[in-house]
Amino acid sequence: xxxxxxxxxxxxxxxxxxxxxxxxxxxxxxxxxxxxxxxxxxxxxxxxxxxxxxxxxxxxxxxxxxxxxxxxxxxxxxxxxxxxxxxxxxxxxxxxxxxxxxxxxxxxxxxxxx
Amino acid sequence: xxxxxxxxxxxxxxxxxxxxxxxxxxxxxxxxxxxxxxxxxxxxxxxxxxxxxxxxxxxxxxxxxxxxxxxxxxxxxxxxxxxxxxxxxxxxxxxxxxxxxxxxxxxxxxxxxxxxx
Numbered sequence: 001x002x003x004x005x006x007x008x009x010x011x012x013x014x015x016x017x018x019x020x021x022x023x024x025x026x027x028x029x030x031x032x033x034x035x036x037x038x039x040x041x042x043x044x045x046x047x048x049x050x051x052x053x054x055x056x057x058x059x060x061x062x063x064x065x066x067x068x069x070x071x072x073x074x075x076x077x078x079x080x081x082x083x084x085x086x087x088x089x090x091x092x093x094x095x096x097x098x099x100x101x102x103x104x105x106x107x108x109x110x111x112x113x114x
Numbered sequence: 115x116x117x118x119x120x121x122x123x124x125x126x127x128x129x130x131x132x133x134x135x136x137x138x139x140x141x142x143x144x145x146x147x148x149x150x151x152x153x154x155x156x157x158x159x160x161x162x163x164x165x166x167x168x169x170x171x172x173x174x175x176x177x178x179x180x181x182x183x184x185x186x187x188x189x190x191x192x193x194x195x196x197x198x199x200x201x202x203x204x205x206x207x208x209x210x211x212x213x214x215x216x217x218x219x220x221x222x223x224x225x226x227x228x229x230x231x
Contacts, residue, residue: 042225043222043223043224046219089157101159103156104149104157106156
């Protein structure tokens with residue numbers, strides 16, 4: 001059973017527009033949630049990590065929220081650029097072991113057009 | 115600079131053949147992971163390791179073996195490759211997360227695209 005669900009599956013926006021990506025999860029316990037960016041044919045690169053019960057982070061044009069009560073996170077991208085075209089992956093880490101098992105969403109494919 | 119390097123980047127294998135995927139990290143991380151990524155699925159954990167000499171089964175270990183001969187190197191071995199193992203494989207290194215200050219992101223290689231014919 002998929003424990004991390006992302007929506008939408010894909011999204012097309014015009015350069016300069018803002019967008020919001022959603023992540024809902026059922027992972028328990030939920031130690032932290034991380035958003036990754038994956039360019040086509042590349043590895044995953046971390047954008048931000050959220051750890052608190054109700055958390056917010058900001059990293060340039062990327063901002064994210066986490067509500068552990070609702071088991072829900074959002075990633076906001078403001079003033080999108082063509083280079084933002086990528087797959088954005090939500091990952092929830094649990095406390096199941098000292099290793100901190102990671103649970104991956106299938107990603108949202110964002111396409112930014114001129 | 116911290117890095118995870120995978121080789122080869124692309125591989126075509128025949129059914130029943132042996133395939134070895136290699137991963138090297140220069141991050142001095144204790145933990146290393148092998149994942150596969152398939153369309154419509156999140157990354158799925160195949161094997162992982164706590165350190166040199168250790169290998170542990172992940173969520174989908176069947177058909178795969180792993181080897182961690184040193185802190186830096188972690189290999190994934192397909193003894194008898196099958197077409198269902200056609201996928202993109204990612205290696206990652208990291209340490210157990212704690213709080214935000216100490217919560218370093220795992221670092222990923224750029225992937226190996228494997229086709230089994």
